[in-house]
Amino acid sequence: MRITSTNRPDGRHCVALTPEHSGEPNPALRELLIDGSILGTPGDRQMAVAALTFGSYLRGVVETDVPVSPAMSQALSAFQAPVFVAPMNVSVEGTQYTGAGSTLVLDLEHEGLVGRNSVDRGQVITLDVLPMTTWTGRLFSMDRLVTASNADLLGRRARGTARLGPFLAVALAFSHELHVSRIVVPSGDRSDEPWITRATDLLAATGVDLMTVDRSELHDLDLVEG
Incomplete structure (x- = not known):
């Protein structure tokens, strides 16, 4: 099985799972697509993106173009x-990643959240991942990033909290370029769920802290506006 992470000529970034031997899983959706180029992602984060995206379909011996x-x-x-x-x-x-204290907040409900920034702390950027079936392109300001992706289609294959996986994968894919060291997910109080615990440990191995909060408590953290 091979994992590749490439910027395609059509302007989309593609993380692909490709079976190479008989008996390996062959899911219907084998690509995570993100509108826009993503540069310099190290091997650890590429592998974590693939695991969050493809779940149990990622198995056996895995070949990558960059080291882990x-x-x-x-x-x-x-x-x-x-x-x-x-x-x-x-x-x-594989550990060649950077983090400068930036925080990425997932806007899962498409509420138009905007990062609340000040000169005395790291940058806060909100990320809204829109369905590629109805949206296209990428829009980036100092406080907010909106991008189209097929993460929603990939998430439908998972169960329970694991449906967050492809959206977390998109956030992690941008983390190197944006110098992110923390990802905040306002998805309810799910911090004790096994999948969240495993995902937290996985992201920690890439130098990124994962924080889940109840949506009602998000504004109390003084991270976003809107």
Whole structure:
């Protein structure tokens, strides 16, 4: 099985899962598409994006074009358990990521949230992931990023809280370029759910903190307006 992460000629970024041997899973949707180019994503984050997107379809020995660190290999194994998964290309070079204290807040309900910023703290950016079936393109301001993606179609295949996976994957895909060190998900009080715990550990291996909050408490954190 191979995972690739490329910027296509049509302007879309594509994370693809490609079976290469008989018996490997062959899901109907094998691509996460994001409108706009994404540059410089290191191997650890590419692998975490794939795991969040494809769930249990990502299994067995996985080939990648860029290396994955030993820490990510262990975190990936724990996230996918009991499904076996093992990256082939393992090297400490997979940890080449940056974080400058920026926070990315997922606007899952398309409420028009805007990051509340001040000079005395890290930047706050909201991310609204719109369905590619009805929207196209990407719009980016200092406080808000809107992009079209097929994350909603991929999320429908999952159960329960795991439906958040593809949306988290889009957020993580932008994290390197935006120097993000924290992703906030206003999805209700689900911090004790097993999937959230595993996803938190997976993102921690990429240098990103995952924080889930109740939507009613989001404004109390002084992160967003709207």
